[in-house]
Amino acid sequence: MGNIEILAEAKNLWMKFNVRGAILTSLSLQVFLIFLAPIRKRCSHRWILVLIWSAYLVADSVANYAFGLISRAQFAGGTSDSEADAYGDLLAFWAPFLLLHLGGPDTITAFALEDNELWRRHLLNLLFQLGAAGYVFYQSFPSSKLIVPTILVFIGGTIKYIERTRALYLASFSQFRGSLLPPADAGPNYPEVARQYHTTKMLRMLPEGQRHWSHVGAEDGNILDDRTAIKEAFFYFTTFKGLLVDLIFGFHEVADSYQFFRGRTAKDAFRVIEAELNFFYDVLYTKAAVIRCPTGYLFRAISIGSVVSAFASFYVLDKHDFHEYDIQITYTLLLGAIGLEFVGFVRLICSDWTIAKIAASEKEPGRSLIKGSIFIKFLLKFKSESSPFALHILNARWSKSIFQYNFLDTQLRKWPKWIEKLLGLIYLREFFDDLKFGRVEQYSEKLGELIFYELKRKASLRRTNEICASRGKWALEHTKSVENCQKLLPFVCDVDYGKSLLLWHIATELCYNTDESTNDHRKTSKVLSDYMLHLMIKQPDMMSAVAGIGQIRFRDTCAEADRFFDETIFDKRSACQNLLSVPTDLNPGFVKGDRSQSALFDACILAKELRKFHDKKWDIMSEVWVELLAYAAIHCQPFMHARQLSKGGELVTLVWLLMAQLGLSEQFQIKHGEVTAFAN
Structure with missing residues (x-):
């Protein structure tokens, strides 16, 4: 019997400390998430994202686990009846704090867009945990000394959990799209119009542009202050939210945004776009859509008031029946809850x-x-x-990191054969390749100016379909350098997008490493070239609609480069000079046929043609790269752009939204007129 009693006591102690540890761990994860979760939209560092992802996944599991422990431990009690009653009362008081934790911080409701589609699971879990918390509370009712603070925390926890579930529901694709659909519109009364037209044989049309009320927040050419930039970003966010769910917009929306952006500087335009994407992020990944409304403010006030009142109620309570250690844990939970509410309130105000x-x-x-x-x-x-x-x-509103991936780097800095085989066996080759070959360039204002003015130049022509379909052709035919680029057209017109991108990437690299020009576009062309290759190779989901067999072609090109660089290790300049020294009178396609998709020596031919333009080649290449970037941006699914908002953001996403604001999108359906009156 003695051994049995010892084991029972040991089990009892383990259960007590296990419950306390789980609850404190749950609180710690909430503190971690409320401070670090917002960083993910401004930081693209892989390890930070992994930490946030881990905390997000573990937080719910720990809270659910603690609920289970409390349900079991409530019957264990202590060594005396009074101690058992006191401990049971504390367990009933601690349970609602787990509802607060399951409600999560305002800064993160979903880690990825797919999490929003799981709102039904969270609703079911909400009902289950409310029942579990109610059952725990019922076990201590009505003798509990902590009835009042328990009820108060229960109210606050229920509100927080409902907020999270509703935020997931509102951000789910079907609900988000449904909330943006315009009211049903039957249009003009056709029978009446037809009868009157039959009588008068005349009608007057009023162009839609004349009916448009223009919203412009500042005079053209003026520099935007921070307040105006945020205000305009919010206006266009509310106007163009439907971009994320493929809604079609009319003439007046694009006319208004084009009128605003055409008079802005590149810096101001991107400031507005960055702030606008920040609003997109908030409605998709945080509680913004729930708490930033009159009802949300009311329930948030109730939630904060409940937690503060619970603290006051517990503070004045006679606590001589409770262990000192349990009292400290309870104060930690109360102060932690108040602190989380205070931080959330400050973020709510200072946003x-x-x-x-x-x-x-x-x-x-x-x-x-x-x-x-x-x-x-x-x-x-x-x-x-x-x-x-x-x-x-x-x-910052995005990471301003432009990831780089370079073809020559992958060939001249390869792992030794035995390391490649070892990494392949343990399925870590791609991970270590990213560490070795991946680079990051910071977004620069010069790059932003190049992109903005090229897009604005195209938008001024009002030939949306032609511009959206062009992937280098328009840039070569309308280059600002006023050069005849007819010989370059086959490298964009006669090949698919994936091959064109690889051709221009290798050609840019060959020119970059054999030319010491001080042309500003030399650097920007290099940055865009490496960025576009990164998208095609490392983020194929974003390029799936345009890149085709880009990855297969890249591997075949690497295989041909392996054979060419097999005997001697060159530095980049020597490697480029050796490639350019190869005679290219014979078309590589005649030699390879369909057997290989390599584009190595086709790119050498392109580089030789570009070198004939001397320093102006950088102006030409920069314009082509902007068009290749724009083509990828506008043909990427909006869903993929939205996914990147939680990973530090992408330059291609900023370009996508900027193009939409300038009217360079196929999501605009322009109507030129509408029947408004009749004339006799």
């Missing part, structure tokens, strides 16, 4: 949403313009990069 809504309401009658302006100035100063209260990584 772009608050600035945008206050700025937008300044034109409404009866609003206090002075108070609103002062508050906005305070928020902008607090959020500025020069503020001592925040770091750049906490204020």
Whole structure:
């Protein structure tokens, strides 16, 4: 019997410490997520994303596990009846805190877009955990000394969990798309129009453009201040949310956005686009859509008030029946809950949403313009990069990282054969290849200017279908360098997009390493070239609609380069010079036929043609690369762009949204007229 009692006591102690450990771990994960989760939209570092992903997955599991432990431990009690009752009361009080934790912080509801589609699972889990928490509470009712604080925390936890479930529901594809569908519109009354036309034989048409009310937040050419940039970003976010779900827009939306962006500088245009994507991120991955409305504010006030009241109620309570250690844990949970609510409240106030809504309401009658302006100035100063209260990584709206992947690097810096085989056996070759060959360039204003002015030049022509379908042809035919580029056209017109991208990438590399030009476009062409190859090889999902067999062609090209560089190791310059020295009078396609998809020596031919333009070749190449980037951006599925928002963002996503704002998108259906009146 003695041994049995010892084992029972040991099991009892283990259960107690296990419950405490699980609850404190759950709280720690919530603290981690509320501070680090927002960083993922501004940081593309793989290890940070893995940490956030791990915490996101483990947080729910730990909370559910703790619920199970509490249900079991509630019957274990302590060594005396009074101790058992006190411990049972604490267990009933701790259970609602797990509802708070399952509700999660405001900064993350979904780690990936696919998580939003699991809202039904979270709804079922909500009902189950509410039942479990209610059962635990029922076991201690009505004798519990902690009934009041338990009920208060239960209210706050229920609200938080409902907020999360509703946020997932609103961000799910079907619901998000359904919420953006316009009201049903039967159009003009056709029978009436037909009868009147039969009588009068005349009708008057009013072009839609004349009916358009233009929204322009600043005079053309003026530099946008931070408040105006955020306000305009919010306006266009509300206008173009449907881009994410393939909705079609009319003439007035594109006319308005084009009118606004055509007079902006590249820096201001990208500032607006960055802020707009930040709003997209918030509605898809956070609780923004739920809490940033009158009902959301009300329930958030109730939630905060419940937790604070629970703390006050527990503080004045006579706690002589409880262990000191349990009292400390309870205070930790209460202070942790209050701290999480306070941080969430500060983020709610100090956000772009608050600035945008206050700025937008300044034109409404009866609003206090002075108070609103002062508050906005305070928020902008607090959020500025020069503020001592925040770091750049906490204020940036995307990572500004442009990933690079280079063909020659993969050939001249290869692993030894035995290491390649070892990595292949343990399925880690791709991972270590990314570490060895992957590079990151930071987004520069010069690159932004090149992209913006090229897109704006195309948008001014109002030939949307032609521009969207062009992948280098238009750039070569309308190059600003006013050069005859007819001999370059076959390298974009007579090949598919994937081969064209690889041809221009290798040609850019050959020219870059054999030319010391100081032309600004030399560097930007190189950055765009390596970035586009990275998208095709390392993010094929984003290029699947345009790249075709790009990866197969890349491997065949690498195989041919292996054979060419087999005997001697060259540096980049020597390798390029050796490639350019190969006679290319014979078309490589005649030699290879369909056996190999290699584009190595076709690229050498292209490079030789480009070198004939001397320094102007960099202007030509930069324009072609912008068009190749734009083609990939506009033909990538919006779903794929939305996925990248939670991984630090991508330049191609910014270009996609900018093109849409300039009207360079197939999602605009322009109607030129509508029957409005009849004339006798």
